[in-house]
Amino acid sequence: MTQLPGLLDTEALRKDFPILDRVVHDGRKLVYLDNAATSQTPRQVLDVLSEYYEQHNANVHRGVHVLAEEATALYEGARDKVAEFINAPSRDEVIFTKNASESLNLVANMLGWADEPYRVDADTEIVITEMEHHSNIVPWQLLAQRTGAKLKWFGLTDDGRLDLSDIDRVITEKTKIVSFVLVSNILGTHNPVEAIVRRAQEVGALVCIDASQAAPHMPLDVQSLQADFVAFTGHKMCGPTGIGVLWGRQELLEDLPPFLGGGEMIETVSMHSSTYAPAPHKFEAGTPPISQAIGLGAAIDYLSAIGMDKIHAHEQALTEYAVKRLTEVPDLRIIGPTTAEDRAAAISFTLGDIHPHDVGQVLDELGIAVRVGHHCARPVCLRYGIPATTRASFYLYSTPAEIDALVDGLEHVRNFFG
Template identity: 60%
Template sequence: MTVTPASGRPADVPELDSAAIRADFPILSRRVNGRPLVYLDSGNTSQKPRQVIDAMAEFAATHNANIARAVHTLGTEATEAFEGARGKVAAFVNAPSVDEVVFTKNSTEAINLVSYAMLAASLGRGGDPRFALGPGDEVVITEMEHHSNIVPWQLLCERTGATLKWFGITDTGRLDLDATEELITERTKIVSFVHMSNILGTINPTARIVRRAREVGALVLLDASQSVPHLPVDVSALDVDFMAFTGHKMCGPTGIGVLWGRGELLSVMPPFLSGGSMIGTVTMEGSTYAAPPARFEAGTPPITEAVGLGVAVDYLSALDMRAVQWHEKELAGYALAALETVPGLTILGPRVPIGRGGTISFDMEGIHPHDVGQVLDSEGVQVRVGHHCAKPVCARFGVPAATRASFYVYTTTDEIDALVAGLEKTRKVFG
């Protein structure tokens, strides 16, 4: 593969046109506190391009109807749009089948869908034995997880008597994989871990964990909430069993997420939510359930949001996800070097742009993150402050909270310069 010596970017990976991209995002032209908006909170929620906003408005104005329940024109159009979005998402992550894509409310619901299916199987209410847990069985996660990939497994273990175990984090913000064989054993039923940390920016290697899980017959769930929006993700190459991600972090709307699951596994999983649309037949004596994905999509789904997500996938695909990944890698390198110049600032996690994404959290000695965030906001710079739904990570690095800047396709080096200038002002304000 030909490599461009100056940056390391492969020659066949295009460079993003930041000016053209920024023109697609109406919100980026507004001002905050009299200053140009510098939006550095995309790890929480990305902004939407005009194409997504217009598509959702056009659908609501001209095609609005419920899906799969009507033979009239609007119902047919809505169903085609909804299922068309499913097809786009399946292609985006290289899913073997469109029926393996389940629409959920968000990543949190997607992870809970799997954990509650395992609970139902554990209580003897349907499902394959591979999903059933009891005393002596184990669930493995990591210390790096978002709370959405911790609490569901804690509850599952509490309710079934299974044991929760986890990988630790090294001082450099990487997963400590030295104990992989000891953590993942013949008692392990599922390993659920994050692909890219929402607080440290770390991109975790998957091969060793997946290989060990396969050796012992454990299932694998990957939380890809932060990776699918930012780099090429191929579920077939990853060889995981389930993957969760969400629309609002990838230029799409809130209120819609995705659980991808192997078709063979989805077909034997008991339902999570029940009601309309997920049934085969219903009598007063009992019910049967539809085949996936309908089995896991009870009730009226987020139809307009699915349309928006489909257009967001189109938008990102047109940019080329390899280009998105390189854009953020270069921004991360620029930002890491720039932040190192701020006195009293400590970066949490990897301090080099290798095996990490464009999310950087840091602590400023003697200054609470909320104060940092308020000064930055006065300069128009929007960052996230707090524990980032990752309290165990904060505890691991000895901080109650952190300030986080996260980048995306529309982020520029000028905005990183504005961040650094705002931090220098913060230092002056608080001495």
Template identity: 50%
Template sequence: MNIQDIRNQFPILNQEVNGRPLVYLDSAATSQKPIQVIEAVDNYYRQYNSNVHRGVHTLGTRATDGYEGAREKVRKFINARSTEEIIFTRGTTTSLNTVAASYGAATLNEGDEIVISHMEHHSNIIPWQQVAKRTGAQLKYLPLQEDGSISLEDVRATVNNNTKIVSVMQVSNVLGVVNPIKEIAKIAHEHGAIMVVDGAQSTPHMKVDVQDLDCDFFAFSGHKMCGPTGIGVLYGKKKLLENMEPVEFGGEMIDFVELYDSTWKELPWKFEGGTPIIAGAIGLGAAIDFLEQIGLDQIAEHEHKLSAYAMEKMSTVDGITIFGPKDPSKRAGLVTFNLDDVHPHDVATVLDAEGIAVRAGHHCAQPLMRWLKQSATARASFYLYNTEEDIDKLVEGLVKTKEYFSDVF
């Protein structure tokens, strides 16, 4: 895995920001895009832009082949049994909302329980809040250990025969925690509950096998894994999807429309109303090709090394607090932190002046911020194109930030 060769595939990295070479450490928010993804989307619009499934002309056939070919790439990428189990959506948020609004609303009753955790992204909290309000179900939270991890003992103590849905992120976008999804799914199934997984932060960085995890639904976004924005995936077990109602109605997802009733197409198209995200799906397919050419195991190994290096180097900065597990082997490629007496937004602003892009705020995880007793945090997140030199520059920037605010105050 030659990092410089990989970096050369990302044109955006070859620029200066505020007179400094760009150091992009915000891939947990969105990753950068390699040339072959950019070219795949460009080629679709230049060479065979057309709607899918509907036309019999040449461009329509090529567009349909590209769109459905991307679905097959996704199927193989996450090891689903069938392309019928792969629904294209706008992203993780839409995927999770679909499960809550369709499966959850039809299945839950008063007295039923939905179990999630304090570390969840808002996209995996609010849909369950809303469906709980509509159905009378109760929302329960898995407690977190001191380092932010989830213990299986707590899962066993929380999940019971009233639990109908367990929904947990595979990797925390704040703490970097990698959750034991396979084991949590087993406990959920022992009580007759289904397992929903937010895979937004795991799918770009490690091998995902939905059959091995035995999850019932799995959601992820293309833009965090070198693909375009606006495209995502909902995987669902076929037997569950078949019994679910669509949440959007209109063209493309129908079979027959009568004056007072309609019937739906078969899977997966009954969940893809309207003109689908054709260019996005084709771009996602190209992103999968790119990641597989490098190898997910190699990407994961590279990021673990970066995490260990970052934890070691950042820990030397005076007054820094790092959140999440201290053991780098137990976390993904991101480090969330705060500097004493410096607001995270000020940290990000000073770093930006040095050409370093990090994220600052509540990271769409306000319940977790309250659990951490922080109003906001700063986050540096790594991907396959980052280097130890990037982390060195981050540490230098943090030292400058401390010095700057020491002089000011």
């Protein structure tokens, strides 16, 4: 068995995840390497969700009966846990959404409807990057189409890094918002936040960071990032689906208009006009994702007990090992950084002229679950002249043995297609 420095006790951790004991396809034990899409959920989170529905299920806020008060305390308690997890200055800066996509759409729509000095209009520019997930491209395209704003972006270098050589030309005095991914879901690249934020602040632009591939894997400190908004999602960090987070600076949340209208987000309503509740409720119209938020809180408890620094060290060791092993596979091309430096535990690759969907299907028959396609990052595939990639991604319960199984499986793929 391969031993690497910095690894967690995966033998103990894997006992917390029932699904990892699954047997698939002719008695083969599951090798789950699709964590960048969705991580697995430990018993500790499943138990909290079960207890909520069995003992506390009710709508939150306003209710005076015991179940409503219990549900409200659990839901708002989850907000406290998120605030502490990301080092938010105030719990009122934490907005619950259904996923990171909704969080990013919320920011785009707030800026489209805002008054000066935040409004995006035909005289302004929006800056993104070529490595973004579609969730951080399409909302800004829609905003640009509606307002007439100019959409600009940073390109990519041949080795999967952001090309910041012309940063002063891309981010200008007309730039209103710079929105970029902290860690790429397809390339694994960990982006240089400081340089981008510094330039944005020089011209007075707001900064939005998509931290969906960072929050599950490393300590996340929104104050250190110095961004104005940070978005992430729960289902990639041991939590349930249907829950996301948008963190925003308090003064911005106070000044910006709501996106969705309805119950809970109001202060007063008449037939002529309405006034709005303070943040975060101003941005949480209707019945929120109650159980999902509580589940995210339980996932944060689980991750925090292990230690995000230890999880990051574990994944760094695995990533270095995986890059080394994959580069030994004939005809394999890593799309993105080919070293473990400033990259995360998601590695996309092509294998000769074998289509990634064929690679994924043969691996699946061996019990190895990977992701194939453009990973909601089609501009990256266009940039590198490929139709799609195969992506293996690791998490706190992943092991060197699973990486070895992947490499052996790829050899089987090569033999299968001759």
